[in-house]
Amino acid sequence: MIRDPETLEALLDAVNRFVRERLVPAEAQVAETDEIPDDIVRGMKELGLFGLTVPEAYGGLGVTMEEEVMVMLAMGQTSPCFRSLFGTTVGIGSQGILFDGTEAQKKKYLPRLATGELIASFALTEPEAGSDAASLRTTAIREGDHYIVNGTKRFITNAPHAGIFTLMARTDPEDKGASGVSAFIVEADTPGITIGKKDRKMGQRGAHTADVIFENCKVPAAQLIGGREGQGFKTAMKVLEKGRIHIAAICVGAAERMLRDALNYAVERRQFGQPIAEFQLVQAMLADSQAEIYAARCMVIDAARRRDEGREVSTEASCCKLFASEMCGRVADRAVQIFGGAGYIADYGIERFYRDVRLFRLYEGTTQIQQIVIARNLVREAMR
C-alpha cells in the first residue's frame, strides 16, 4: 500500500540521491576501514531512515510494507553494510516493541529509535541455537521486580553500537520449547552485559557483529515486552517474518546493482575485436540475471502488498527470502564471471559484493529454514 505517491517519490528521490552521491563513493573506504563515517550516519538520520517503520505518532515515518520495500530496493544498490546500520533498528531490533510492546514501552523507546539516538539489536541466536531458535538456553529468572539474565548471544548485528537489545530468553527453564521463551527490551548499559570483540567476517565490513554475554544481568520486570511471559518466540517469529520481506528487497536491489556493474563492464570490455556484451554466452548470463531479478522484484512487492492488506504472509515472506537471496547469489556469481579475471581483483568492487551478499542466504533464516516454513505451511493447509 502506498499512502501518498508524491511523498513516497520525494523520499525515494532523496534516498536514491543519498545512495548515489554519498554511499557508493564511500564503499571502498568503508570496506578498507571497517567503519561507516559519522557524516554518513548523520545523513541517514537526517533522511529519517532510522524512523522508517516507527509510526508517525512516535516520531517516525510510519511507512507501509510496500513503501519499506521501495526504500530497501533503493538502499540495496550499495554495500549492504549501510543498510545494516539502520536496518536492524527499523527492522528486527525494534519491531518486537511495535508488535507486542505495551504503550509505555512504545512511548519510552520508539521516539528515540526513530531519531537514531538509540540503535536496536535483535538478540536471538546463541552458540547452540540458530535455526532451532526455540531451543535457546539464555535464562531470565524472575526475582521480585526483576529478571536475572544469564547466557550468551552470538553473531548479534550492531551489538557494539546498540543502545537496546530485543532479547529472547527462557523465563520458564522447565519448558524447553517455544512457550518457555519471553522477549525483553534490555538497555545495553545494564550492569552484567559484556560485548565480545567484533567478529571477523567474510564480508559486509562496516557492519559489526559480536557476542553479547549476560552474567547475572538484572533487568527490571517492566522490560518484559507486552508484560506477558511465554510470548517471546511468537514475537520473534512475527519480527522475522516481516524481516524476510525486508531482506528480500535488499537482495533484489543488490542484484540490480551487480547486474548493472556487470553490464557496464561487458559493454566496455573488448575481446576478439568486440565488446564482450555482444557474445551470446555473456548475454545469456545477463538475460538470466535480469529475468530472475524481475521475478524476485515482483514477488517482494506482491508479498508486501498482501501484508499491507492484513493477509497472512508467512509462506510468501519465506518464498521471497528464499528466492531473492538465492537469486542474488546466482547474479553475484555471474557478475564475477562476466568481469573475468577482474572479477577476482578487489579494485573492481564486484568481488566485495560477491562476499557481501553471501550472508543473505544465511541470516534471518537460512534458505533451508525458508524451505521448511513454506513446506510446513503447505502440508498443514493440505491436511486441514
Ligand code: COS
Ligand atoms: N507468526 C506468529 N506466530 C508464529 C509464527 C509466525 N510467523 N511462526 C510460528 N509461530 C508460532 C506458532 O504458531 C507456535 O505457536 P503455538 O504453540 O501457539 O501453536 C509457536 O510460534 C511455535 O512455532 P513452531 O511450533 O513452528 O516452532 P518451531 O520451533 O517448530 O519453529 C522454525 C521452527 C524453523 C519455523 C523456527 O524455529 C524458525 O523460524 N527458525 C529460524 C530462526 C531464524 O530465523 N534464525 C536466524 C537468526 S535470527 S536473525
